[in-house]
Amino acid sequence: MFAARAVFAAGQRRAFSASARNLSKVTVLGAAGGIGQPLSLLLKLNPRVTELALYDIRGGPGVAADVSHVNTKSTVKGYDPSPAGLAAALKGSDVVVIPAGVPRKPGMTRDDLFNTNASIVRDLAKACAESSPEANILIIANPVNSTVPIVAEVFKGRGVYNPKRLFGVTTLDVVRASRFVSEIKGTDPADEHITVVGGHSGVTIVPLFSQSNHPDLTSNAELVNRVQFGGDEVVKAKDGAGSATLSMAMAGARMADAVLRAAQGEKGVVEPSFVDSPLYKDQGIDFFASKVELGPNGVEKILPVGEVDANEQKLLEACLGDLKKNIAKGVAFVESNPPK
Numbered sequence: 001m002f003a004a005r006a007v008f009a010a011g012q013r014r015a016f017s018a019s020a021r022n023l024s025k026v027t028v029l030g031a032a033g034g035i036g037q038p039l040s041l042l043l044k045l046n047p048r049v050t051e052l053a054l055y056d057i058r059g060g061p062g063v064a065a066d067v068s069h070v071n072t073k074s075t076v077k078g079y080d081p082s083p084a085g086l087a088a089a090l091k092g093s094d095v096v097v098i099p100a101g102v103p104r105k106p107g108m109t110r111d112d113l114f115n116t117n118a119s120i121v122r123d124l125a126k127a128c129a130e131s132s133p134e135a136n137i138l139i140i141a142n143p144v145n146s147t148v149p150i151v152a153e154v155f156k157g158r159g160v161y162n163p164k165r166l167f168g169v170t171t172l173d174v175v176r177a178s179r180f181v182s183e184i185k186g187t188d189p190a191d192e193h194i195t196v197v198g199g200h201s202g203v204t205i206v207p208l209f210s211q212s213n214h215p216d217l218t219s220n221a222e223l224v225n226r227v228q229f230g231g232d233e234v235v236k237a238k239d240g241a242g243s244a245t246l247s248m249a250m251a252g253a254r255m256a257d258a259v260l261r262a263a264q265g266e267k268g269v270v271e272p273s274f275v276d277s278p279l280y281k282d283q284g285i286d287f288f289a290s291k292v293e294l295g296p297n298g299v300e301k302i303l304p305v306g307e308v309d310a311n312e313q314k315l316l317e318a319c320l321g322d323l324k325k326n327i328a329k330g331v332a333f334v335e336s337n338p339p340k
Ligand SMILES: NC(=O)c1ccc[n+]([C@@H]2O[C@H](COP(=O)([O-])OP(=O)(O)OC[C@H]3O[C@@H](n4cnc5c(N)ncnc54)[C@H](O)[C@@H]3O)[C@@H](O)[C@H]2O)c1
Pocket: 029, 030, 031, 032, 033, 034, 035, 036, 055, 056, 057, 058, 099, 100, 101, 102, 103, 104, 113, 117, 120, 124, 139, 140, 141, 142, 143, 144, 169, 170, 171, 172, 173, 200, 242, 243, 244, 245, 248
């Protein structure tokens, strides 16, 4: 409970509007996985969640039975791995979080996961488009730079795409950046707010230290590299047993909480996310991660990247080249392999 308080504390300090809607069904697709299990636990600890629906191709009901004994008010239900189970898990959902998919092993890039995860995400997106077209969809499954465009294309194909409701979860990048900076500066990470823009893999992850409390860090190439390749550190340390799960569960729970707080009427909720964005559309890049102000309808406002220095400008240029290819790959996949 203590940990959950720390994760959700920021929201509790802000005011709620009178029109706040306080019933929230949250669905986790991939709930029995390395991320799915701790994420489901953190969501059970979140007082804003009233109904938790846990679905996986294996083990959903078991995780649900376990989590359901945690003595918070929300109800928890596990669903069987059938199309009907999936549809029931999604029906009436306000927030759908998707960590379903395979994780990396040492030596792999996130893009190496594309062949397996693209079809998993496409098929889950189809189910969402049919059963929960108005939910906020939070994509964790990698490669996020491609899986988010896949979801958008599937929704467009069904005529239900709402760009304000689709989020690639990049929260872990800002979580890592603030922690790594605090280690260098000997500060409390809660006071370190590092803007990270771009996408969620390698050089597409662009930390903007010039906008932080420590603009001197912009020339710290080792730190920039650590933020861009923080995921690799975990993959290497787990030595074949997967990638970040616990820190990711915390980051996913924080993002879901932000979406719920905004949905329930809280003003001024800002989180980073990879969204359908106008910022670089003139360069043919339809999705970009930046700070996003959330509201009752999902994305309320996409904040500009802001001023960057010469080092960061170079990072941004490298990011945009890769990002464009990653997005195009997702779009092309759905075009050639539409959901059945
Ligand atoms: N966005 C991020 O910052 C971030 C961070 C960490 C991991 N990830 C990604 O999250 C994904 C999951 O990682 P993990 O460590 O939890 O993997 P995992 O293998 O431990 O868990 C994945 C779960 O998804 C389930 N699954 C597979 N296909 C499914 C389907 N069609 N429907 C429902 N469930 C299905 C599996 O049964 C499994 O329980 C990976 O792609 C990983 O790269 C993203």
